[in-house]
Amino acid sequence: MVLVGIDGLGWSLVDPMLAAGEMPHLAALLKRGAGADLETVKPVISPVVWTSIATGRSPDAHGILGFLATRMQLRTPTIFERLALAGRRVALYDYLVTWPPPALPDGFTVPGWMRRGPEIWPADLWARTGVVDYRVVYDRAESQEQHRAGIREELARKPATFAALLEAWDPDVAATIVYAVDRTGHRFWRDAWPDAGDEGRPTQAPREDSLMREVLRGLDVGLGTLVGALEPEDVLLLASDHGFQAVEPRHVWAMRTRELLREAGFDETRDGFTLVRQWGVIVARVRPGPFDPRDATLERLTAFFESARGPDGEGLLDVQVLDGIERPADRRRSLWNRIRQRGFRLAASYLFGATFDDPAHGWVVARFDGDQMKSLWPDATVSLDGREMRAEALVAREDFDGQHHDTAVFVAAGGPIRARAERGRISVLDVASLVAYLAGEPLPDDLEGTLPRDWIDPAWLAAHPPRSIPASELPGLLPSDSAPAESVGDPAMLERLRSLGYVE
Ligand SMILES: [Zn+2]
Incomplete structure (x- = not known):
């Protein structure tokens, strides 16, 4: 089971591109699986929402409430940690709020870009897998041009790096997040929709030659790379944390x-x-x-x-x-x-x-x-x-001219996922239940969401009835191998967040 997170992807970005035949790999996933509006949690900012997706808990319960949080503030284990402790091979690649990296037994963790230090788990991951180290790095505030280059580099390198890690490690459960859409949405909105008003979601595909159009195409090519690395019995989940809309430009x-x-x-x-x-x-x-x-x-x-x-x-x-x-x-x-x-x-x-x-x-x-x-x-x-x-x-x-919208995207395909044409509606809190079920493990009873049963093939569901387990019987938070000192302090992190348009 592979969870591909696409930070900032909204249906209003995707639908006109699908209609134009510009995202064939996503179209193929939707054809053999299903899509849904994904209700998110507040505040609608990346570290908070991605942690709700990973834990199945609301922000007050998981404890990650803002941009400066690290895994040290996490109050409840993620489903990924729980699956790793249940004996599954779990791979977390560039996923947010995973620094300091949890020491997943049989698994690996490459913390996402809000990491406060370079640590990964295990320390010799790159040497052991022979994969070349790539992850999104912001080691300083970046200009528009630097963001453009970083966005292109991520699309060119991340899907292939993730696929190579999957190949080398052969995990049961893996997750990653792609940040290119979000970075493009905040800074290059009017580049894509020059006539965008001061609010509202687009109804047309981004302008030809715009960065957003290039990003959505590149994303689809990346999806193709990942799908090519999976078997038909593998499940691919695609989720975003929020969508995007126009906002009055801020200079x-x-x-x-x-x-x-x-x-x-x-x-x-x-x-x-x-x-x-x-x-x-x-x-x-x-x-x-x-x-x-x-x-x-x-x-x-x-x-x-x-x-x-x-x-x-x-x-x-x-x-x-x-x-x-x-x-x-x-x-x-x-x-x-x-x-x-x-x-x-x-x-x-x-x-x-x-x-x-x-x-x-x-x-x-x-x-x-x-x-x-x-x-x-x-x-x-x-x-x-x-x-x-x-x-x-x-x-x-x-200039910052795009802003988060609170409806996100969810797509699932492969394995026991049922093909369905109409678009459903689920919550980010339901994703962890689905991940646990698809991994063949019982659902911890502290998850706040419910298992979306109508996404599963009925015969499979009858043969594999969901089980529940009291969270009190499960181990708590996984320790990190070490609790490294933060090599990036709050002021440096805030400056990077400003250059992304995340904080003022
Ligand atoms: Zn954002």
Whole structure:
């Protein structure tokens, strides 16, 4: 049994493509199986929903409530862990909220992209299988072009990598998630539907030559690769976590800060600072150290950001300096300055989620005025550090124009799955029951969904009546092989999430 998760896939993306004959492999799956609207859970964000699919539990029960959660917050075992403990060979490949990776007996785990460290289980998976390591990696905030390249790479490599892992490991149950549709939906919606209003789902296929059309075609080719690696008695489940719709575009001004700082002669290592954030708001943390050189860095950074000027010499960045240490008596700030700093810290946490808890000599926070930039971007001549440049060279405009819709997609085909033309309706909470049943195991009685019996061939169902088992008789959460330290902290993870359009 293979679960292929497609983050962000909605029927409104798929149906016009099916009608145009552009997704033949998906059409073939629907013909020998069935499809359904998949009701999702709230909040409709990926880590929460994928964990409900994996556990069969609502968010309050499973404990994964937001983007910063890791498996450490999971309160109930996933069906995959339970099947592994029941003796099934289970394979989790790039599935969300599986870091730190559970030590599945006879199985493997390659944690999905919100992983906080590189650990996989078993550590020698790639060497042992001879498969080349591929997984979606965001190790920094990415621009539109970088996302485009990453999306294409995922479609080109993930299905083949997953198929090769299935071939080499021969698991009983396997699951993966593809992220390309979601990444495309958030950032490239109007590229696909130029006339999309400010809300609503599409009724037509995405524009020819659009990234979304390329992605849906690529997805179908990937499905073909996977189907080709399966036997007729294997079951393929395809699920998404939510669909997509248009939303009023949101612009984020992302200064090309890192390169501009480098060109101006700054060096994060030598000068003792870290650029924490450059999406929407620029935050540089001057690390603790000897007072005079660190204070000089604080002043140089401040002057650098204050030097950003428009065509009429007007300042482009609102720059605020915050102290992280008690300053010596002869270098103290004025009372007024200190009061202002305190107010700014409070406002910053409300307005743009900035916190200033890490040890620091100080911070420089700089923000563009969105309306002002809109009038100057991309062609006006601006200056920075005395150098003239086009506004576009100073700052990139990142647009987010698609948003989640709360109806997702479910398709099942193969094995005892019955062919059915009409589209049904099930809940993400039902998927774990179906997975357990198809794996031939009893259904734990703490699952909140029900087994969708009408999806199973009646003769098979009569021969294999579903059994139930008290969850209290099952083992609890699987330990990870180790509880590794997070090598990616919350601020770095938040910056990546901003560049995906997931958080503001
Ligand atoms: Zn999304």
